[in-house]
Amino acid sequence: MAPPAVLSIAGSDSGGGAGIQADLKAFAHAGVHGMTAITALTAQNTVGVTGIHPVPPEFIVEQVRAVQADIGVDAVKIGMLGTAITVRAVAEALELVGDVPIVIDPVMVSESGAVLLDDEARQAIVEHLLPRATVITPNLPEARVLAGEGPRDTAAWARGGDPSDDVADLARGLHALGPAHVVITGGHRDELVDVFYDGTEIHTLTGEKHPDGAAHGSGCTHSSTLAAHLALGATPLDAARRAREAASDAVKHGLRGIGAGAGPVDVLNISVRGLTARQLGATDPKEHLSARDIMRP
Ligand SMILES: Nc1ncnc2c1ncn2[C@@H]1O[C@H](COP(=O)(O)OP(=O)(O)O)[C@@H](O)[C@H]1O
Numbered sequence: 418m419a420p421p422a423v424l425s426i427a428g429s430d431s432g433g434g435a436g437i438q439a440d441l442k443a444f445a446h447a448g449v450h451g452m453t454a455i456t457a458l459t460a461q462n463t464v465g466v467t468g469i470h471p472v473p474p475e476f477i478v479e480q481v482r483a484v485q486a487d488i489g490v491d492a493v494k495i496g497m498l499g500t501a502i503t504v505r506a507v508a509e510a511l512e513l514v515g516d517v518p519i520v521i522d523p524v525m526v527s528e529s530g531a532v533l534l535d536d537e538a539r540q541a542i543v544e545h546l547l548p549r550a551t552v553i554t555p556n557l558p559e560a561r562v563l564a565g566e567g568p569r570d571t572a573a574w575a576r577g578g579d580p581s582d583d584v585a586d587l588a589r590g591l592h593a594l595g596p597a598h599v600v601i602t603g604g605h606r607d608e609l610v611d612v613f614y615d616g617t618e619i620h621t622l623t624g625e626k627h628p629d630g631a632a633h634g635s636g637c638t639h640s641s642t643l644a645a646h647l648a649l650g651a652t653p654l655d656a657a658r659r660a661r662e663a664a665s666d667a668v669k670h671g672l673r674g675i676g677a678g679a680g681p682v683d684v685l686n687i688s689v690r691g692l693t694a695r696q697l698g699a700t701d702p703k704e705h706l707s708a709r710d711i712m713r714p
């Protein structure tokens with residue numbers, strides 16, 4: 418039997434760490450067929466974004482139409498959008514896919530600090546996309562911006578007091594904007610806690626924090642894994658648990674030797690398999706599953 422087919426509507430990261438490149442790896446890891454409708458090309462590496470080239474809106478719709486017409490779409494993940502024009506094109510494209518789960522990761526700023534969403538686009542997401550979402554997956558700063566609170570000094574905030582009530586209130590506030598479920602991811606907090614809200618109950622999804630891991634692409638990996646598990650039939654809460662586990666594991670095994678900045682996550686555990694190949698005595702680099710010497714400090 419064919420696996421479910423899941424569509425990522427997101428930006429391309431030329432460095433291979435985040436965006437659709439991370440999404441396709443996460444889909445493969447979860448056991449679904451991944452498809453893409455690219456919203457923007459970014460010229461990007463681990464230290465920065467040097468250019469953004471938006472895809473014309475009608476071509477975003479065209480990509481969705483093509484995959485829907487032949488393959489069909491069992492779930493959608495939405496990532497980097499960039500501009501309000503793109504947001505409106507994506508809202509139009511969603512009309513084509515019918516009533517399938519939609520996961521929205523409201524990407525705003527890259528791990529390297531580049532702004533990936535303008536103010537008008539943020540408003541358009543709230544207006545056109547949040548009400549249609551099955552699950553939204555903002556990180557904490559993104560959640561604050563969507564809720565209209567404005568970004569805070571999250572580092573200072575994380576140091577002070579018990580944040581859990583605060584984040585739970587934030588999740589309730591975002592739920593009022595229309596999504597069926599809210600997950601506020603916890604990568605930016607001292608404690609690793611993703612907060613899940615279904616409109617009735619708050620669930621805290623805890624795990625071990627890997628401060629020495631590599632986290633470029635963690636949010637993309639999380640939201641794609643979540644969409645994949647919804648397509649596989651999991652409940653939103655179970656899908657959020659699986660997503661947290663996969664993203665955390667991908668951070669833990671993140672490729673710190675790739676690039677000078679925040680290294681890409683490794684959801685496929687290429688580094689571990691490369692290490693195993695080395696331990697088994699492979700000497701020819703081509704025998705390694707890792708393309709680079711992953712043991713490089
Ligand atoms: N250092 C870390 N250790 C373990 N898990 C992490 C770490 N950083 C992020 N995660 C997990 O990765 C997922 C994405 O989180 P986050 O980093 O908040 O998103 P984003 O990449 O959008 O900022 C979440 O499930 C989060 O718990």
Ligand SMILES: Cc1ncc(COP(=O)(O)O)c(N)n1
Binds near residue numbers: 429430437526527632
């Ligand atoms: C195309 C694209 N999409 C999303 C992100 C966010 O990912 P991260 O916050 O890990 O840099 C990114 N940097 N680039």
